[in-house]
Amino acid sequence: MTMQFIRHTKTRGTRRFLTLAAVAASVALVAGGCAAGNDAGTGTAAEGDLSITFIPKQLNNPYTDVVLGGGKDGATAGGFAATEVVGPLEASASSQVSFINAETQAGTSVIVIAANDPDAVGPALEEARAAGAKIVAFDSDTNPDYRDVFISQVVAKDVALIQIKLLAEQIGGSGEIAILSATANATNQNEWIKFIEEELASNPEYAEISLVAKVYGDDDDTKSFQEAQGLLQAYPNLKGIISPTTVGIAATARYLSTSNYKGTVALTGLGLPNEMRPFVKDGTVTAFALWDPAQLGYVAAFAGKALANGTITGAEGDTFDAGDLGKREVGADGIVIVGPPTTFNADNIDDYDF
C-alpha cells in the first residue's frame, strides 16, 4: 500500500500526493491557529494596555521554562495587561518566523525573542518594528540591527572564563581538552567558544592546555551522547570536556558516569542543578556553572516595558527599573547584563531548585 504510488499511474499518484498535501496543510493550519489566536493587544503605548509575547528558541525545554517563568513574573510585576508565550517545538533557524508574523498582526507591543539564528528572524522582526512593536532579544542575540536591546545572562566573557577556570582546576592546569557544543551556528555558544579560545591562547596560566576538538551535539541527548563517545575514542589523552549547553553537559555526564572514563576525564560547563545533581553526587562532575535563568526573563520583561513606555530607547547609558532586581543599565551595543554566573558544586547544589 505504501509508497506504491511511485509505481502506479500518474493520476492515482497525483491523487495520493494531494491527500498527503491536504494532511500537511491541515497540520499547518492547526499550528498556525495556535499562534494567531493568542492575544489581542492593541499595540498602543497607553499604560496598563501593553501586551508582551515571549518567543523562546523552543517550547518544552526545561531551561527555557525557568526563563519564561521569570519572564511571566516580570511581566506581571511590570504591569503588562497580556502576557503570552508562543514558539516552535523545534529549535531551527526559520521556525520562529511565522510566530513573529502572527505577533505583528496581533499588534503586540513588546516581542521578547531568543533567536535560533541571528539573521533568519531579521526581516520578520523589522516588519514587527515597523508596526510599532519593541523588540527585546534575550538568551541568544539577534543581529543588533533587528532589536532594541539584548538582555544577556552575564557578560559573555565571564561565562567563558569561569568554564575554562573550572576545568583548568579540575585537570591540574595541563593536558588536552575538548568542547562539546550545541548547534554549530548558535550565537551564544560560538561567542563563548571564541572567548575560551582567546583565553587559552593569551593567558600564560593555560599555556599547557590545548583545545584539540570542538564537536556539536545539536542539543539532542542521543547525538551529544555519541559525540562524547567519539571524543574519548579519538583523543585517548583527553583530560577534560567543556560543554557550554545544559543538554550537552548532562548527556556527557551520563555517558561518563556509565563508562570506564568516570573519574579520569573531567567535565564542566553550563548545567541545570536539578539535572546535574546525581552526577555531582556520584563524583562524575566536580563543579559547573550557570546563572539564575529566571532573572533573565524577569529583566527582559522590565526592559520591554521601559522601551514601550519610551523611558529608554536602547541607547548606551539608558537606565531602567527592573523591579526586585533594582536598576539595570544599557551598555554598549544595547546589551543589558543581568548578573554574574554562579558556580555549583557538591556543597551548594542542594540550595537550588531549577
Add this chain to the structure above:
Amino acid sequence: MTIGTSPPDTAATAMRRTSGGLASVLRLRELPVTLALIALVALTYLANPLFLGQQGMKDLLLNATIVIILAVGQAMVIITRNVDLSVGSILGIVAFSTGTLFVAVPGIPIVLIFLAGMALGALLGSVNGFLVTVAKVPSLVITLGTLYIYRGLNNAWAGGTQYFAGDRPDSFGALSVDTIAGFPLITLIAIVVVIIVAIFMASTRPGRDLYAIGSDPEAAKLFGIPVIRRVLLAFLSNGVLAGLAGVLYASRFNSVGATTGTGLEFDIIAAAVVGGVAIFGGSGTVVGAAIGALLLTTITSALAAIRVDKFWQQAIVGLLILAAIVIDRITRIRTAKKLRRSEARDV
C-alpha cells in the same frame, strides 16, 4: 513437462537450481551490508585501535541496540508493503511514560515497567494498523498523521517536564551498563528479539503470509490469507517493539521529555532499507535490518573515532540507501531472468 523424453530427474534438477538461485539471492541481499560493516569496522580499527577496545565495543553495541529493535519492527511492516513513520513518536511517549511511572509509583518492579511500555506501544501500533487496514488509506499518510498526533500528545502531556536518570532506580539504569561476556544486558534483549522475530518470519505460517501480502496483496487475498489480520499483527508487533525500545531508551539516556525520539523514524527506515528490506515489500529479512541498524550506528561512531567531520555522515548514509536500492533492482532483474529460464526449461 513432457513424459519420457527427458530424464526423470530434470524437474528436480530445475527445482534445485531455482532454489539454489533463490538462496544466493537471499544471500546477496544481506551480503553487501555485512561486507560493508566488516570493512568499516576493520578500517576504523586500523586507524584507531581504541575503536574495538573494551569500552569501544560496548559503546558500539549499546548505540545499535535501540535502533536494531526498531529496525526489526519496521522491517515486519515494510515487508507487508507498508511503513510506520510514527515509531519515533511512539518511542518518545513510551520513554516519557516510563520516566513518569518510576516517579508516580516508587518501587515499581522493573518487569512491570517493561510490560507497561510494551502495552502502550502495542496500543499505539494497533491504532496505526487499524487505521491502515480499515480506512484503506496508504500507511505513509496514516502514520504521518499519527507521527504528529502522538508527538502532540507527548508535548501536551510532558510540557517542559523532563525526567532524569537520577529519578530512576540504579538497577534500571544498570541494564545499559552491566555486561555479560562483553554484551550489555539491553543488547542481549535486542539479540533475543532479532532471533524470535527472525524465526517467526522465516518459518511460521503468519510470518510467511506477511511476505505474501507484501509481494502481491491482491493475490494474497484471493489465496485466502487473512490480509487485514496479518497487517494489523505487523503494526501491533512494531508498536510493541517501539514500546520496548522506549523503555530501553529511558534506561540508557539521561533525560526523557517532550522531544525524545524526534526524527528517529528516518534513521530506522534507512537501517531497514540498507539492510536489504525492499521498500516495496515482499522481500528482505529482519536479520538484514538488524545488520543495517548496526552499520548505520557504527558509521557515526567510526567517523567520530577517526575524527571525520560528522556532517559527512548523512551523505554516506544517503549513498548506502541508494546502493541498497540499486542492489535490490539488480536482484529483481536476475530473479526474474532465472525464473523465466527455469520455466522455459520445464516446458
